[in-house]
Amino acid sequence: MTEARKPGIMDGVKIIDLTSIIFGPLATQMLGDLGADVIKIESPEGDLLRQVQPARNSMMGAAFLGSNRNKRSVVLDLKTDTGRARLRKLLLDADVMISSVRPAALARLSLDPETLQRENPNLITVAATGYGQDGPYASKPAFDDIVQSVSGLASLPSLRDADAKPDYSPTVLADKLGGVTTAYAVMAALFHRERTGQAQHVEVPMFETLTAFLLTEHLDGATFDDVPKDFGYSRMLVPHRRPVQTMDGFITILPYTNLQWARFFGAVGRDDMVEHPWVTNMEARSRNIGALYDMVAQIALTRSTQEWVDLMETVDIPAMPVRNLADLPNDPHLVATGFFQQVEHPSEGAIWTTRPPVRFSATPARHDHRPAPKLGEHTEEILGPDGD
DSSP states (O other), rough: OOOGGGTTTTTTTTEEEOOOOTHHHHHHHHHHHOOEEEEEEOTTOOOOGGGSSSSSTTOOOOHTTOOSSSEEEOOOOOTTHHHHHHHHHHTOOOOOEOSSSSSSHHHHHTTTHHHHHHOOOEEEEEEEEEOOOTSTHHHHHOOOOHHHHTSGGHHHHHOOOOTTOOOOSOOHHHHHHHHHHHHHHHHHHHHHHHHSSSOOOEEEEHHHHHHHHHHHHGGGGGGGEEEEEEEHHHHHHHHTTEEEEOHHHHEEEOOOSHHHHHHHHHHTTOGTTTTHHHHHHHHHHHTTTTHHHHHHOOOOOOOHHHHHHHHHTTOOOEEEEEEOOOGGGGGGHHHTTOOEEEEEEEEEEEEEEEEOOOOOOOOOOOOOOSSSOTTTHHHHHHHTTTOO
């Protein structure tokens, strides 16, 4: 059997997708890459992300194409009895329903988990929410910028520089992290059902997900406080923790262990530092990491970027040049692994996408099970000519 014909690890799993924008759609795209049959339920107006530019054709924006491959699209108006009845019929043999509709709104439509699981006891329901439903923010709307703000992410620059203004990360980090978290939560719930026969309701709140993610390291000294207040992982916050300038560009050079720091200083002719406590003692280095990074920044100016890459490779110290996004299609590693793929979309023509990064030897993930669908493209295929 050729790789192209091997079933994905989630082959045969039917997922009803009531999500939009990035958070939920990234999760369901990841599951579709793994072979799940993802049916995207859209209102007659369609997922708002369809309209975000750039686009070649109306309602098929690049961001939509980037987060909705390997899905089928069905248009249903859930404000009508007919639309809800057709959705419930689809759910009768579904394995998972993922929704970013606020839970209170679903309950008003009698699409709450309890009602749906009475009709299909095997149905796993997943709420991709802004906030946990047992807190005072439960009913608030949430988008990526909102969650970056309330989680503390936007304030991180001020931990490094007290005069710095809050700023957003220039990527939809909260949405994408929520999507990845939702995908693994779905797989965990499916595994539990496989072992026990029990379906369940799963909630993935974007606020708590991003906050927990940030505090993996930034809880730091607050871990030991009677009342948590000493937040911020110092190694992340020293002013010189950034790519360093070389003679002709920028590079990240990252000795980490005692041995790596000793090899670094030996390689650059600073034998006076090889036995220094900052090199031989991790605790001393942690307290003085800013000064060490400052030394690396000064030394980096003495060689070109490629000279540094070559030198660091000889002494087995992590080092990589700073790339622009536009450099990535020509990166030799990504070229060798076939990371970028140009595919022919039925309506959009030749478009670029990326391969799923995770490799399975027996059940490969694929970027090309199905192209991202036009609005309602599969309504008749799935519901029949009369919608029933």
